[in-house]
Amino acid sequence: MNVDIYAMLLLIVVAWPLLLAIPALHSRLPWPHHLAIMPAVVLMILPGEASLELPWLFFGTGFAIDGDNQWILGMSVAIWLMAATIAKNIKHDFATPFFLLTLAGNLGVILAADLVGFFVFSAFMGYGFYGLLIYKGDAEVWRAGRLYLIFLVLADLALFEALLLAAFTMQNLRFEEVRHVMAEGSSSQFYIWMVLIGFAFKTGIWPVHLWLSAAFRSVSQLTMLLLGGVPVTMGLFGVVRWLPIGEHVYYVLGTAIQMLGVVAMLYVVLRLLMPSPVKLLPAWASTAVSGLFIAALGTGLSHPVVWHQYEHLIYPFIAILGIFLAVFGFAIGRLPETRRSPALVASRAEAFNLWVERWIGTVRSWAKDRLLGFQSHQRASQRQVVKQYQRILNWQKPGGVGVGWSTRISLFVLLGLALAWLAG
Amino acid sequence: MSAAFLYALVGMGLFSLGVYALIVHAHLLRKILAINVMGSGIFLVLVALARRTGEAQPDAVPHAMVITGIVVAISATALALTLMLKLAAETGCAELPDEKRE
Amino acid sequence: MGAEVSDIPWGLVLILLPLMGGMACFLWPRVTTMLGLVTVFGVALSVAGLGWQILENGVYRHAVGGWGAPLGIDLYADGLSLLMLTATALVGLGVSVYSAAYFRREDATRFWPLWLFLLAGLNALFLSADIFNLYVTLELMGLAAVALAALTGGKDALGGAMRYLLAALLGSLAYLLGVALLYHGFGTVDITLLGQRVESGPVLWAALGLMGAGLLLKTAVFPLHFWLPPAHASAPAPVSALLSALVVKASFYILLRLWLSIFGPLVGEEGVDTLLGLLGATAVLWGSVQALRQTRLKLLIAYSTVAQIGYLFLAFPLAAAAGVTAWHAVIYLAFSHALAKAAMFLVAGNLLRFGGHDRIADLDRVVQRLPLTTGAFALAGVSIMGLPPSGGFIGKWLLLEMALAQGRWDLVVVMILGGLLAAGYIFKVLGRAFTQAEVTHKSRAVPACMEWAALLLAIGAVLLGFLAVPVLSVVGIGDPFGVSGVRP
């Protein structure tokens, strides 16, 4: 494979959906959603690593693909393919530009080789996703959208400050450099906080998870699918990429963050003790997962050694989380549509409980293996995780309604997993 | 003091009187007369001061000035009178219209 | 050819030509406009001739009839005289072209002779070198001006003219008395000789008081300006233009000459300059505020004249330290004000002709239909406000520079305020150019030459801003400011 063409492909992966986002273009093409993802699929299938320097873009930036982000790319391609399939059936072609914009932003974020590129494409993704979030528009969604937007702007601000600090400290903003240099700098604590705050807003980490729960309350199926897969996962991905983790011992900071993660999970547990609409479950799941993730990060910060031990697992972990959240969200989003008859409204929660139990059990056992391995040093939080899932299960009494959807979802999960491993 | 100086003083007096009358009187004819009195005062001063050098032969230049001045004064008076008449014909009274009329 | 041109006594031509032209206008009333225009063009050419002569040979002197001082009449022209003559010729040309279309036949037969006499008087005044001749020319000019102001005949015009006449006579008689005293004291009427002979003393002070008061009255310096607004506002537009642009400047010119040669060096430091400056400052503020308050355009312009004359006097207190620069500023202000103010009054005439009134509040439609005229007003306004680049700006720049260099903040504030107020009253009029009219007017067409005359004068005032270097170098010929300039 010619290296140049490979490098150009990196650019095309991002530029192609952007180009397609122009209505005049995508309205004339068949299957525009799928078409837009195709370069990414090709990129994922191709073996090897590549990078592309773009010195004229902004202050000079670039794209790269390596073992790390291939995982995430794989996950995203899977999610977006699902999403494209759903989106194809949506008559609302008004959402298509936003779909493509978000897609482009997402791919750009994944492939970006430095902070600036990441930041720029996360803006595409963030604002594009706003369109997806609310295009079906009722008042409830708008409220969620407003919350989302506020958090997005705040997140971008915080990240911008972090970015400025980084740019002030160093010349080259490539991720590998950042990790080394920002750990040294005098303002590294501030930088870390800004990054954490920024991505906390983006991801909906507790205690700034409000937009997430509001969003899950009443969005469309498509969005339910993407909610976990795009903003949440990309936030987790970002925080790993941006943080100077594993270089330096930030004992106090790390511990504080650990505590935060634990508290987040505790919060979810407590929250689930209360009656809660079914549609919010993915939101809680997401919050819990991100709490878990944060706790892990805190560990990484306070114990770099542990981080180095498990560093290679973090990207696959994120990829799997993404698939999990996406599918979970999608499934729950699917539910009300199939069960729209008034008689069943009351039993909706029970109906749902059943599937949740079924596939959560599968995912859980898998995740447990992974997580427990990762979290072995972190007994307390691990116990919390277990407890959390137990809580969920205890709360969900099995009902008697079976649904054929579970197989499809399982298939998707399997597909996602397969793709993710392929990419790895 | 010499007679010339006295004449000059009288001329000054006339001039001052003229200024006073010009300001005080409202009727235009009186104002015009006042101007003439002023002019005469000045001419008197000029003629009187022609003896400035103290020689037998008085200086001719002030005399020339006086003659010129008289010509000027006559024409000015003529213009003033014409204006006054026209104004009187227009307004019915030979006084200046009120200042605050704008 | 060159020798022949420089042999002609242009100064004499400048006086005799308009006199004869005026006579001819009397004699042949049918072709009066034609004769008048030809004469004015002739005068303009003569000024050019004289200018050429002065540039070639330096200061111009001519003893009329070969008599020479003290009994005969000497004509004298240096750079300063030439500048004033040029201003007169330019404004005269503009106003004449304008008047050719402005006056109806019967008015024209009266206007042209008087105007040409006025022109003769002005030219003679600027060419005079002794204080008695100045008196005569001042009177000749003054009487012609009064007659012009009374031209239209109505109640307002006659009243204004009468007031003007009385003020003018009072002023010139006071001046004459001063002349008598000076002659008595120092035995000469020649300005240069007087300048050499004078010494401080009661005679000098009395003469200064009388001549100064008389000339200030004729120049309409605050608080002696009372006669100006009614006279200038009620006269026909071209006459107002002449009065505001030239006649007022003539008496100021005499004052300047006397100050430069006779009084300034001796009494300048004794507070007189401060007094003049104070009067000027008050005039600037008072005139501007009054102008801002007027509801009729011609009165506004007339009060603006009061204010602008005030600027001329701001230079006196600055001259002691700044010397020539102060007089440069004055000359520039006077020149550009002459052009700009003439343009403004002509504009007012156009608007009056078109709409039949000059109420500012109802001018909307009038102004919109006459873009050239409005443009002329705007350009003239630029110079009056002292905005760059214009003649007015150069003058104000010099004044400001001197005031700041000498730390005279009072004057600085006055100048800045004056500029702001000027902007206020000018835009009060210009603002009407763009609004929609509520009152509709019966309109009369305005001939193109009337619009263009105003516009060209205004353009002249603006262009003057680019000509400072050549103009000021010409003014320096004959060192008119020398006496005051080299004082320690």
Add this chain to the structure above:
Amino acid sequence: MNGNTWLPLLVIASSLLPGLIIFGLAENRVRLRIALNLVGAIVKLVLVGWMLWGTSQGLHYEMRLVLLPGLELVLRAGPLSLLFVSLSAVLWLVTTVYAIGYLEGSPYRSRFFGFFSLCVTATVGVALAGNLITFLVFYELLTLATYPLVVHRGTEAARRAGQTYLIYTVLGGALLLLGTVWLYTLTGTLEFTPQGFLSEVGEEHHFALIIIFVLLIAGFGVKAALVPLHGWLPQAMVAPAPVSALLHAVAVVKAGAFGIVRVVYDVFGMEFASGLGVTGPLAWLAAITIIYGSMRALFQDDLKRRLAYSTVSQVSYIILGVAIAGPIAAIGGVVHLVHQGLMKITLFFCAGNLAETLGIHKVSEMNGVGRRMPWTMAAFTVGAFGMIGAPPVAGFISKWYLGLGALEAGQGWVIIVLAGSSLLNAAYFLPILHRAWFREPPDAWPEEHDFGRKETALMLLLPPVVTALMALAAGLLASAPFSPLEWAKLIAVREFYQP
């Protein structure tokens, strides 16, 4: 005299002459007028391009005309001049096209385009001015030329806006004149010099210099709409949209900001000014303006008013960048001169399109307008994101350098100001976008004009799209040669690093 002397003059004449000819045209000579306008704009662009090229080849363009001994009109093409003059030339062409489309069939077009050309002439003069007095001359000309444009509609509101505009600008002009003359009496020169020409002035005059600085900044601050001198700007939005575009992006506001840049860099010099201690207060003033403008914009329902307050806020970015007193912030400030122009002109074009096509003047009427006029609103979106400072639009680049510069200069508080402003910008722009794209359109628009299959007239649509693309390009291709950013870097180098 050779070509190098005449070129700056030609650049000015290329809009002055068409302007003067247009004044003389009858109202119905539409084609000739359009031709004159466009030819003038294109010729200017070509000349400016020539000048840019020449300067990059090391040629020196300068023209001098003596006004008074020691006082000259100087037109010179330095890097800073070229940046501004290119901006004006490009945006003028676009705005002319827009204005032709916008004013089609309306009365008094000869007058309008005449003053329009004069306005640009003055702006180009301001850009090329080589000393303070030349600057002043064109600055005042600008005041006079814009006044008729502001009151063009001739309504009572327009007259009042014009009056306010005049009061502010004439006052500002007076202060400026005072400061200039004073400076001249102290130094005897007014020639713009990199790093200033005041270092020779003695210690005893430093207090006077501070006051002069205040006077000059106040004089320019009026046009740059620095709080509390900004009152005229929101009122002036009664003017037709092309005029607003001109006021906010190309000419007036920019001239003020440019003047402040000139004063700080080329009159006082950065180092000297910070030595005097005047840049700190200036930075604070700019910061207050930034926040205040955004706060006010938040509560405006009238679209153009909201944009006007946004300008108040955004223009002070330039001033802030200059006042931070560091090279990197300087890059940010100077480059924002261009970026803000591109973005704000886009926004005003779009606002004009909405008003002309659908009769929409208020934000609350904008529901669903994105579906009716997608191209216009797409351009608007780009502009709005640029204002917020979101990548990849040009505003991001400005904010980046401003923030970095603040860090470099050790003035962390600026970051907070920038963040606050971005937040507020988002708060007043994002709801507009939300309305436009996601709300359902009403059954009938306030006053709809039919343009057939297109969303609006082509002459109205093209300009905002083009400027939006330029704003995007200025952000995306910031590091490309000849980009505004590269020019700004050159200017900063000249001010800070060259001996």
